[in-house]
Amino acid sequence: MTVPTLLTTVIAAIKSSKKYRDTNEGTVRALAEEALRQHKKVKPAVKAVRARLHSIMAPYLGDPDYDAAAAQLTAAYASQDLAHIRQTCWEIMAQHLSTRERLPLLADFYTQIFAHTGPPTTILDIACGLNPLALPWMNLPHLSAFYAYDIHEPRIQFLNHFLQLNGLRPQAILQDVALTFPQEEGDVALFLKEMPRFERNYHGLGRPLLEALPVRHIVLSFPEVSTHGGRNLVNRYRTFCHQLIAGHDWPLTELLFDGELVFIIKKR
Ligand SMILES: C[S@@+](CC[C@H](N)C(=O)[O-])C[C@H]1O[C@@H](n2cnc3c(N)ncnc32)[C@H](O)[C@@H]1O
Numbered sequence: 001m002t003v004p005t006l007l008t009t010v011i012a013a014i015k016s017s018k019k020y021r022d023t024n025e026g027t028v029r030a031l032a033e034e035a036l037r038q039h040k041k042v043k044p045a046v047k048a049v050r051a052r053l054h055s056i057m058a059p060y061l062g063d064p065d066y067d068a069a070a071a072q073l074t075a076a077y078a079s080q081d082l083a084h085i086r087q088t089c090w091e092i093m094a095q096h097l098s099t100r101e102r103l104p105l106l107a108d109f110y111t112q113i114f115a116h117t118g119p120p121t122t123i124l125d126i127a128c129g130l131n132p133l134a135l136p137w138m139n140l141p142h143l144s145a146f147y148a149y150d151i152h153e154p155r156i157q158f159l160n161h162f163l164q165l166n167g168l169r170p171q172a173i174l175q176d177v178a179l180t181f182p183q184e185e186g187d188v189a190l191f192l193k194e195m196p197r198f199e200r201n202y203h204g205l206g207r208p209l210l211e212a213l214p215v216r217h218i219v220l221s222f223p224e225v226s227t228h229g230g231r232n233l234v235n236r237y238r239t240f241c242h243q244l245i246a247g248h249d250w251p252l253t254e255l256l257f258d259g260e261l262v263f264i265i266k267k268r
Pocket of ligand 1: 098127129131176
């Protein structure tokens with residue numbers, strides 16, 4: 001087989017699998033190219049791409065049924081009842097581990113963060129998962145743009161439906177931020193509970209990503225304890241965060257919530 005044929009075959013094998021058919025094709029292509037450089041043959045390359053995707057996509061964190069969830073949101077927003085809207089967003093966020101763990105914090109998570117950054121009018125939510133659904137707790141009447149980046153196609157489509165229900169432009173973007181850093185300017189970029197995995201998946205890319213973001217503040221968060229075993233990770237991630245921005249004159253504020261360690265980095 002020629003190299004282009006090998007590549008097409010590996011991509012087709014991944015995109016036809018139930019687990020990864022919804023993954024951004026650019027992500028699959030980049031991983032397939034890398035795997036073929038290393039393995040040369042289809043079978044081991046497919047195996048290597050699946051192993052990388054397991055860590056990158058983290059399907060084990062959970063997903064809602066996106067069509068059903070979109071219909072629930074449509075009904076909730078039609079009611080114009082904030083309690084109903086919040087309840088619906090809450091139930092959908094409960095279906096993904098990262099947002100589920102943040103639910104008990106929502107009442108003052110963003111209030112505290114935005115007290116430091118000022119209320120943003122433009123937000124970038126990087127590797128967003130379902131976190132944009134926290135918007136009804138953000139209390140931002142003057143928000144004009146919410147950019148959300150992820151590599152899961154149905155999630156992005158669903159989030160665009162949600163943003164439109166909120167009167168915002170559909171600016172959830174199917175973009176692999178390891179291949180193309182976000183270019184959109186904003187007041188606050190959220191990069192929640194993903195940096196350790198990002199550094200593991202794309203060694204050394206965390207710092208250039210932070211440097212490239214054209215925003216005033218970056219909100220970087222980490223789990224307080226490990227998913228397995230409940231080990232306290234605060235000291236380790238505090239050191240890690242300081243290393244990531246070492247040499248930059250970027251003031252840092254630390255907020256410790258019950259379960260999530262948050263750093264607010266002031267870039268400019
Ligand atoms: C652990 S979840 C975090 C979700 C969210 N930040 C939160 O804390 O609620 C990680 C998310 O990052 C996305 N992701 C992983 N690698 C990515 C990449 N290179 N570009 C864009 N999104 C990515 C995954 O698809 C997944 O939705």
